[in-house]
Amino acid sequence: MxxxxxxxxxxxxxxxxxxxxxxxxxxxxxxxxxxxxxxxxxxxxxxxxxxxxxxxxxxxxxxxxxxxxxxxxxxxxETVQILNDQGYSYMLRGNLNAARRKFEKAYSLDPGNPVIANNLELLNGSRRFIERPPNNQP
The missing domain is CATH 1.25.40.10 (Tetratricopeptide repeat domain)
Incomplete structure (x- = not known):
């Protein structure tokens, strides 16, 4: 054969x-x-x-x-997958601004991608969670 x-x-x-x-x-x-x-x-x-x-x-x-x-x-x-993976990498490092830039660029290339949308949502949740009042006042 x-x-x-x-x-x-x-x-x-x-x-x-x-x-x-x-x-x-x-x-x-x-x-x-x-x-x-x-x-x-x-x-x-x-x-x-x-x-x-x-x-x-x-x-x-x-x-x-x-x-x-x-x-x-x-x-x-710079494929959608690489941009998304780099965004996730930056999120793991705590560099949320760089993560957002990568996710947004990936999303602009593939706005229907549920993985990217989920990562942006996760990032938004992370931002709200770590925001602290000025001077550490409750």
Whole structure:
């Protein structure tokens, strides 16, 4: 039986699959290892770079996450997914202004996206929660 000619195999396919599997299980250390392996095998795999960045976010290695997002943007441009993920990254860091800018840019590209709308709502809730009266007066 002959393989279809339009299906391509990339060396990063298996590590990306395993990275996603571990990420979805909450095993971010393992997902980071698999995504790192994927980008080493296929440096132009945007999905692998995004997965690596998201894994670094969960591990609170924001310096490395920023580098991985930058590489994903160099390869594939500022996509809705990358902008949304960067917004979430900034939200994790407590940089709510930067998070809002990323979410709003993503939302402008895809206004019907429920994930982005939910993240904006979450961000708005976070803002209300942490606002304090001036001079810490009750």
């Amino acid at each position: 002959q393989e279809p000619t339009d299906v391509k195999y990339y060396p990063s396919d298996e590590p990306v699959r395993l990275g996603l599997e571990h990420y979805n299980r909450g095993s971010y250390g393992l997902s980071q290892r698999y995504f790192k392996d994927a980008v080493e095998k296929s440096p132009k795999d945007v999905t692998a770079w995004i997965g690596l960045a998201a894994s670094y976010d969960k591990l609170r290695r924001f310096d490395l996450a920023d580098q991985a997002y930058a590489q994903a943007i160099r390869l594939g441009g």
